[in-house]
Amino acid sequence: AQSVTQLDSQVPVFEEAPVELRCNYSSSVSVYLFWYVQYPNQGLQLLLKYLSGSTLVKGINGFEAEFNKSQTSFHLRKPSVHISDTAEYFCAVSDLGSNYQLIWGAGTKLIIKP
Amino acid sequence: SQTIHQWPATLVQPVGSPLSLECTVEGTSNPNLYWYRQAAGRGLQLLFYSVGIGQISSEVPQNLSASRPQDRQFILSSKKLLLSDSGFYLCAWRGEGMFDTQYFGPGTRLTVL
Numbered sequence: 772a773q774s775v776t777q778l779d780s781q782v783p784v785f786e787e788a789p790v791e792l793r794c795n796y797s798s799s800v801s802v803y804l805f806w807y808v809q810y811p812n813q814g815l816q817l818l819l820k821y822l823s824g825s826t827l828v829k830g831i832n833g834f835e836a837e838f839n840k841s842q843t844s845f846h847l848r849k850p851s852v853h854i855s856d857t858a859e860y861f862c863a864v865s866d867l868g869s870n871y872q873l874i875w876g877a878g879t880k881l882i883i884k885p
Numbered sequence: 886s887q888t889i890h891q892w893p894a895t896l897v898q899p900v901g902s903p904l905s906l907e908c909t910v911e912g913t914s915n916p917n918l919y920w921y922r923q924a925a926g927r928g929l930q931l932l933f934y935s936v937g938i939g940q941i942s943s944e945v946p947q948n949l950s951a952s953r954p955q956d957r958q959f960i961l962s963s964k965k966l967l968l969s970d971s972g973f974y975l976c977a978w979r980g981e982g983m984f985d986t987q988y989f990g991p992g993t994r995l996t997v998l
Contacts, residue, residue: 803984805986805987807989812973812992812994813991813992814975814977814989814990814991814992815929815975815977815989816989817986817987817988820986822984861928861929863987872931872934873987875928875929875931876928877927877928878928878929
């Protein structure tokens, strides 16, 4: 069965520094990959998704992610973070084995230090 | 455009009381509907999902239940709340296509005292 691992529960980073949030999944057969962001006390909002095509996906708020099939990873990056990026970030995967239901990672809290 | 509503936004209930949370979707038909819970310090837990009216799949055993009386209405209920039911409840919808994105409502913060 598909599983998603977000190894870092929290990532502290200084404002204007780059950041990478890691996401690995267990199966590489025809997967579709998503990153969502959740601001405090709000619902989740789609940041970006990979369905096919270019392995580098650009999303909202200056975020991008790269699909790496050989490493079964879909890491999220931003070259320069702002205080407004403080949120929790969730990686999710869907595939035929899960009937295209989303399988969620545990989430990573991005903490921006001034 | 599609929108998803949840209410109430916050709720404080005593242990043993009943619960009813409502979610409605506008601007789409025959959506897949989901109920998730976030407990403090834990990720997203899928509670129920529905692919059509009256069709409910339960992902975890619990004292909660879900119903879908209309195409775009999804209700989460409990007859007697437990302390462990406290959390942030999120409703989401997704189109029928396999590539469709899942969209979330604003959530309900439930505190059981």
